[in-house]
Amino acid sequence: MPKDIIKELKQKPSEFIFLVIMLLLASVLFFYFNYNPHFQRRVIYFTSGAYLFWSLFHHYKRGDLELSIVIEYLLIAIFAVVLMTTTLI
Amino acid sequence: MKRKLSLLFIPQAGNNYKALLTQPSFLGLFIALYLLNQSLVKSFTIFKPGVLGYSSKITVSKIVKLTNLERVKHHLQPLNYNADLSLSATNKAKDMFKENYWAHNSPSGKTPWDFFKEIDYQYSVAGENLAKDFYDNESVIKAWMKSPTHRENILHPKYLEIGIGVVDGTLNGVKTTLVVQHFGRPLDLANLQENQLAPTDSPLIPVSAGQPQVLSQQQSKQLISPLQISKTVGAVLFMVLISVMFIDGYFTIKNKTKRLSGSVTGHISFLAIIFMLLLFSQQGSIF
Numbered sequence: 117m118p119k120d121i122i123k124e125l126k127q128k129p130s131e132f133i134f135l136v137i138m139l140l141l142a143s144v145l146f147f148y149f150n151y152n153p154h155f156q157r158r159v160i161y162f163t164s165g166a167y168l169f170w171s172l173f174h175h176y177k178r179g180d181l182e183l184s185i186v187i188e189y190l191l192i193a194i195f196a197v198v199l200m201t202t203t204l205i
Numbered sequence: 206m207k208r209k210l211s212l213l214f215i216p217q218a219g220n221n222y223k224a225l226l227t228q229p230s231f232l233g234l235f236i237a238l239y240l241l242n243q244s245l246v247k248s249f250t251i252f253k254p255g256v257l258g259y260s261s262k263i264t265v266s267k268i269v270k271l272t273n274l275e276r277v278k279h280h281l282q283p284l285n286y287n288a289d290l291s292l293s294a295t296n297k298a299k300d301m302f303k304e305n306y307w308a309h310n311s312p313s314g315k316t317p318w319d320f321f322k323e324i325d326y327q328y329s330v331a332g333e334n335l336a337k338d339f340y341d342n343e344s345v346i347k348a349w350m351k352s353p354t355h356r357e358n359i360l361h362p363k364y365l366e367i368g369i370g371v372v373d374g375t376l377n378g379v380k381t382t383l384v385v386q387h388f389g390r391p392l393d394l395a396n397l398q399e400n401q402l403a404p405t406d407s408p409l410i411p412v413s414a415g416q417p418q419v420l421s422q423q424q425s426k427q428l429i430s431p432l433q434i435s436k437t438v439g440a441v442l443f444m445v446l447i448s449v450m451f452i453d454g455y456f457t458i459k460n461k462t463k464r465l466s467g468s469v470t471g472h473i474s475f476l477a478i479i480f481m482l483l484l485f486s487q488q489g490s491i492f
Contacts, residue, residue: 135471139478150487151348160482167475171467180465184229188467191232196479198236199442202243203435204486 131174138166153204160200164193214449216456222464224453226446227472235442242438246431250378257431259338259488261382265291265369267342268384272359272367275350279360284388290368293320294385297333301383302374308492309333320387327392332358334386337376338432339489345384348491355491364388379431432488443480447473 142163149155171189175181208219213231216222225231250257273283297320304311317333334355339345349355358364370385454469456462 132470132474135474139474143478143482146482147485151344151351151489151491153490156486160479163479167471171471174468174471182465184465185467187229188227188232191229191236192467192472192475195232195236195239195442195446196475199239199439200479200483200486202239203432203439203483 128174128177131170131177135167135170138170139163142166156204157201160197160204164197167196168193214452216453216460216462216464222457222462223466224449224456226449227453232446235446239438239442243435246434250431254375254378257379257429257434259340259379259381259430259432261340261373263339263342263345263371263382263384265371268345268369268371268386269367271342271346272386275346275359281360281362282365284364284367287366287368287389289324289326290321290366290387290389291370292368293324293326294333294368294370294387295372296320296323296370297387298370298372298383298385299374302372302376305376307335307337307376309335317387321389326389328389329392330361330363330388330390332361332364332388334358334388335492336384336386337490337492338381339384344487344489345491348487348489349386352491358386358388361388363390365390365394430488436483436486439483440480443476443483447476447480450476 142159145159146156149159168189172181172186175185211217212220213225216224220228246257269284269286276283297317300311300315300320301307304313306312310316318331321328321331334349336345336348339348346359349359366389368387368389370387371382372385373380373382375381376383450469450473454473457464457469
């Protein structure tokens with residue numbers, strides 16, 4: 117499995133670096149807004165949306181952007197949004 | 206049975222070379238499962254109010270002490286504890302439980318200033334901070350200090366007096382502790398009271414929405430936190446999904462399978478970060 121990840125990272129390093137930076141920025145913002153569920157929810161919406169856009173760009177560049185892939189990313193983003201927004205009080 | 210189980214976790218011809226648990230139908234099932242859990246928790250708070258909740262060890266004296274510590278740190282005069290202001294703060298907290306709201310203004314139109322007027326506290330400047338669902342004193346002060354508007358109240362140079370209401374009750378079916386901080390500067394400074402002693406280790410005053418208020422003191426018992434239930438169920442689902450993605454990725458590379466699928470690295474990175482945020486999300490909110 118690590119080989120799989122390394123192989124994927126080597127193919128498009130800049131795209132994955134962008135993804136990691138985006139996710140780290142989201143984490144910083146999330147912790148910055150600790151005890152403020154309203155803003156934390158916004159951070160989660162933004163991060164999930166950004167992840168969805170990243171996936172569209174990533175697969176478009178790879179040449180395999182298909183509806184089934186978009187649905188897969190959409191469901192993962194919805195899963196994250198549902199879990200986080202209903203947990204934040 | 207074994208074969209059916211392997212279809213869930215291992216990519217093979219029978220599942221179109223993608224573990225069933227990572228396929229859209231099962232991702233939908235994960236979402237549905239979590240929503241079902243949340244609905245059960247919500248139903249429980251409606252049909253059995255007061256069973257789930259947030260236990261707390263917040264005391265009036267400690268909140269006053271920590272507030273003044275922050276002021277001293279910022280070279281400001283510590284605030285005098287005023288029992289009348291504590292009464293207005295306690296009345297505000299009781300009102301929130303009674304009318305079942307969480308805001309500065311009540312649904313019936315009561316503003317924070319009405320509570321000051323009720324106790325006949327004449328002020329030139331006054332303020333209010335609210336907190337709920339916190340476990341300890343330090344977290345409440347930390348949360349207020351992180352918010353610019355609440356911090357401004359705590360560090361307002363014109364305030365001279367403080368009163369705290371810490372009331373235990375049931376809000377939206379969930380047992381919790383409301384902390385209300387009232388600040389003021391008396392209109393007539395000749396009325397400035399000498400620093401009174403905040404009640405030490407005062408336990409919570411229990412109040413329930415729509416029920417007669419019981420003013421006897423009572424130690425808060427350990428409650429089952431709805432946040433903990435949600436976090437646990439969420440964490441289990443996250444761990445299952447991330448583990449299956451690892452297994453799926455491992456067999457895909459091992460068997461050199463070519464397939465049309467989302468990026469395993471992307472999914473794992475995204476889910477791992479969200480999982481971490483879920484685990485470290487803090488209990489408590491301020492207003």
